[in-house]
Amino acid sequence: MSEVWDAGLQPERTRLAWQRTSLALLSAGLIVARIVGHHDPGSGIAIAAAITILAGATGVLSTRRYRRNNRRLSAEQPLPGGVVNLLMTGAFLVVAFGGLVFVLVGPGP
DSSP states (O other): OOOOOOOHHHHHHHHHHHHHHHHHHHHHHHHHHHHHHHHHHHHHHHHHHHHHHHHHHHHHHHHHHHHHHHHHHHHOOOOOOOHHHHHHHHHHHHHHHHHHHHHHSSOOO
8 A cells, every 4th residue: 555645745835835825915915905095995995804814814724724634644534625725716816806996997097
């Protein structure tokens, strides 16, 4: 029987990649919120709030996912699905919406 769990650092690298992604998302989202907020303060605040909640949830869930996956790999059990992927998709859509708002509401020529 081949060993499912590898003593390497793959789960740790994946967790760190998710943390970097959520921090980058938070940074990009707040920059978009700042730019949009300059022209439409309400939209800027909404984007900042949404992106902060989504990036925070992604960070927390990715840490929980790492712990769960590490336990399951050690016990040679199948890995669970990924809610974190769905949250990340939603967060990127919020950033894209902010960019769209900026293009539509931003200063004219």
